[in-house]
């Protein structure tokens with residue numbers, strides 16, 4: 001009698017394989033069952049059975065050049081698709097390199113399944129090569145760290161990982177997989193391979209706020225003459241766009257957004273008052289003049305509150321959030337609505353349905369203010385928004401992005417100026433995750449790998465990443481990944497030959513005593529060419545439009561647009577920064 005063919009050498013016949021297989025194969029089979037998208041990682045001995053299984057099963061996995069980038073790419077993938085992104089690293093340095101990316105996802109509430117190889121337990125703590133206390137290092141970087149101690153428990157614990165990653169406030173879950181568990185074998189039954197489909201995308205489960213609190217909130221809103229909705233990134237995690245727009249329109253309530261909340265409603269909608277917080281067009285003054293604030297899926301952190309000076313304590317505030325303990329953390333709430341953003345907005349809309357007609361007529365003048373205030377802001381900012389100056393003005397670059405990017409495109413914005421300028425001036429044209437800034441941890445370097453994740457998540461949708469030169473330097477190796485992946489990603493490098501945010505602050509606070517904030521002048525278009533990509537250096541603002549179109553037209557190779565912007569540290573900040581100067585009401589920005 002011949003031995004049965006080992007599972008790893010057989011083509012998959014069903015979603016529920018059975019028979020003897022190693023832990024790596026079981027991991028891959030479960031991820032296949034979960035219909036995960038492209039994965040990002042860098043191999044090492046411990047996880048090689050997993051890699052082998054991916055090859056056997058024909059699953060997509062991209063070698064990245066730094067595990068942090070794999071985590072960033074998985075994060076952006078998850079934001080575009082609302083499905084968990086997957087990344088992996090080998091033990092020791094692979095695992096520790098994941099930390100920054102995983103904390104981005106943790107703080108931003110993004111579902112991730114991360115795998116880390118670990119030492120063979122027969123030899124652990126005997127100075128094995130690359131061994132470190134990785135579980136202790138990674139535990140605070142994730143929503144939950146699951147140590148997989150038995151090959152037989154791989155399916156069960158991956159099921160658990162998806163449930164944790166996608167429920168409540170979503171987040172990253174790390175499976176720490178010892179070498180012997182990954183290489184070890186077990187006889188699995190078909191029933192072992194099962195997964196709850198409701199845990200494969202966010203939000204996995206919805207919870208509605210307490211009814212009595214909804215009534216109290218509705219009463220406050222009904223009385224308000226100038227209510228304002230402040231929306232954060234939770235609106236994307238809840239996919240609450242229709243509920244938000246329906247509620248705002250029915251009740252005539254304008255909407256301001258954080259950087260992460262951009263796209264809750266289209267920035268071009270007449271009820272959108274733009275970004276609030278550290279940088280603002282007209283939103284901060286509308287907050288000051290409001291008589292009822294409805295905060296939705298927003299932590300009211302440092303940037304949103306302009307370092308905790310907004311919103312004024314005197315204005316009644318309703319706070320709707322999926323994490324109960326976020327309510328009241330930074331600003332007391334008059335009404336606490338603990339629940340899912342979409343469900344909460346629907347319930348508020350229902351509670352106020354009878355009021356809608358009266359509210360719309362009572363607030364007609366109020367909402368009519370918004371387009372006219374926005375128009376006068378545009379007039380004041382026009383010289384910068386349409387600037388012909390060289391080096392190029394950041395506001396002009398944002399105007400050109402607004403013109404060039406279609407409504408369905410994704411703009412990924414890096415942690416430095418790139419994110420703040422576009423957070424303020426980039427206009428999404430339809431609701432959704434069309435603007436992806438890494439505000440969870442605000443690391444520089446997210447732009448390029450985030451762009452890779454976004455491009456792979458939605459290949460038919462134009463993907464553009466905007467990054468500083470410092471952030472791009474950090475990640476240059478990933479241009480190789482982008483090229484290998486054959487993606488038509490456009491990378492806009494904001495080339496100011498500086499660690500610009502740092503230099504601008506040194507200018508403002510330390511009277512121009514600069515230390516370690518200059519970069520050498522680089523030609524990133526030439527670097528892109530040398531790496532087999534398209535590259536265009538742009539010094540004339542009138543060439544920006546064509547260059548962006550050229551980038552968007554590329555379908556199979558990345559394009560680097562090297563945009564030469566101001567080198568003057570006095571002119572880099574998108575506005576007066578309130579860490580350096582007191583912001584007075586009426587300060588104009590951009």
Ligand SMILES: Cc1ncc(C[n+]2csc(CCOP(=O)(O)OP(=O)(O)O)c2C)c(N)n1
Pocket residue numbers: 415416417418442443444467468469470471472494496498499500501502
């Ligand atoms: C990993 C990391 N290190 C340091 C910082 C602090 N930081 C914020 S903005 C900035 C400047 C980054 O330079 P660049 O990417 O060129 O962007 P610019 O501000 O010049 O547009 C730095 C160093 C950070 N956000 N992330």
Ligand SMILES: [Mg+2]
Pocket residue numbers: 468469470494495496497498499500
């Ligand atoms: Mg720079």
